[in-house]
Amino acid sequence: MGASVIDTRGLTKRYRGGQLAVDGLDLTVPAGSVFGFLGPNGSGKTTTIRMLMGLIQPTSGTARVLGHPMPRASRAVLPHVGALIEGPALYGFLSGRDNLLRYDAADPVADPRTRRARVEAALERVGLAAAAAKKAKAYSLGMKQRLGLAAALLQPRELLVLDEPTNGLDPQGMREIRTLVRELAGDGTTVFLSSHLLDEIEQVCTHAAVMTQGRLIAQGAVADLAAGARGRLVVTTPDPGEAARVLKEQGVADVVAAEDRVTGEPPERDLAEVNAALVTAGVRVRGFVVERASLEDAFVALTGEGFDVAG
Numbered sequence: 001m002g003a004s005v006i007d008t009r010g011l012t013k014r015y016r017g018g019q020l021a022v023d024g025l026d027l028t029v030p031a032g033s034v035f036g037f038l039g040p041n042g043s044g045k046t047t048t049i050r051m052l053m054g055l056i057q058p059t060s061g062t063a064r065v066l067g068h069p070m071p072r073a074s075r076a077v078l079p080h081v082g083a084l085i086e087g088p089a090l091y092g093f094l095s096g097r098d099n100l101l102r103y104d105a106a107d108p109v110a111d112p113r114t115r116r117a118r119v120e121a122a123l124e125r126v127g128l129a130a131a132a133a134k135k136a137k138a139y140s141l142g143m144k145q146r147l148g149l150a151a152a153l154l155q156p157r158e159l160l161v162l163d164e165p166t167n168g169l170d171p172q173g174m175r176e177i178r179t180l181v182r183e184l185a186g187d188g189t190t191v192f193l194s195s196h197l198l199d200e201i202e203q204v205c206t207h208a209a210v211m212t213q214g215r216l217i218a219q220g221a222v223a224d225l226a227a228g229a230r231g232r233l234v235v236t237t238p239d240p241g242e243a244a245r246v247l248k249e250q251g252v253a254d255v256v257a258a259e260d261r262v263t264g265e266p267p268e269r270d271l272a273e274v275n276a277a278l279v280t281a282g283v284r285v286r287g288f289v290v291e292r293a294s295l296e297d298a299f300v301a302l303t304g305e306g307f308d309v310a311g
């Protein structure tokens with residue numbers, strides 16, 4: 001296997017109605033990464049995932065998964081990929097364990113002799129061993145999502161593809177899934193997950209790609225993406241009005257004063273001089289720092305607008 005687990009070139013999907021859902025995507029997902037596929041609703045994430053999994057044909061461009069072309073090599077590739085797309089299909093009247101037994105029995109490449117052991121291991125893996133005998137309809141949404149993950153983990157996988165795995169979950173359910181994703185990645189599985197939540201990607205992922213309107217606007221290590229954006233200068237002071245005036249004079253752009261915090265874009269010049277100017281003007285400075293840029297800062301810098309999750 002090469003260094004990338006997913007590789008697309010010019011991947012494009014135009015739906016029959018004429019909607020250009022994915023537009024010339026060049027995506028590279030390094031092996032071993034937890035890769036966040038970030039974009040607002042409708043930006044083309046699910047369409048991309050469906051092309052990667054060979055569920056729909058691209059209009060143009062190519063996609064390689066685990067080194068093989070998709071959808072042509074679906075049969076060779078998909079047994080090595082665990083996928084959770086659009087929520088798991090569960091039988092409510094069956095227990096969690098029986099759901100997995102049934103799911104595994106429907107898999108032509110699954111070995112029936114190891115079925116019970118693999119089901120127990122998967123239940124254990126996602127923390128459902130104690131609730132395995134309960135009917136699935138009595139499960140919380142988070143437990144259902146974990147059962148879906150267990151189904152994806154019945155076989156050893158090189159790649160896990162999770163489409164919005166925390167969508168609709170309460171904060172506790174979200175935490176459980178995020179912890180699980182980190183653990184799975186710790187085992188060496190490459191995890192590709194889509195999300196419209198910036199902070200989720202920042203908390204869980206090593207790498208990310210950012211989509212808007214079917215186009216990729218950035219990809220790389222999360223730390224590098226954030227570093228590409230400049231952090232904000234934050235001055236803590238009981239004299240915010242005066243501080244804001246001096247900072248503007250010193251070339252600080254986009255100055256925002258709120259209570260005892262005045263923030264702005266750091267200027268090119270030496271920050272020691274900016275600080276000295278504040279003090280000379282009689283501003284009482286309690287704190288003077290440049291806060292590390294977040295992925296959100298990077299997004300705003302790239303698009304010139306806020307991260308809009310409406311839709």
Ligand SMILES: Nc1ncnc2c1ncn2[C@@H]1O[C@H](COP(=O)(O)OP(=O)(O)OP(=O)(O)O)[C@@H](O)[C@H]1O
Nearest residue numbers: 015017019021039040041042043044045046047048
């Ligand atoms: N089967 C389809 N036929 C026509 N247009 C579609 C189809 N599926 C999706 N689209 C359109 O393609 C665009 C991208 O949709 P897609 O579902 O890939 O985005 P997404 O980023 O996954 O959003 P969401 O998180 O809401 O699923 C949207 O404008 C959507 O309306």
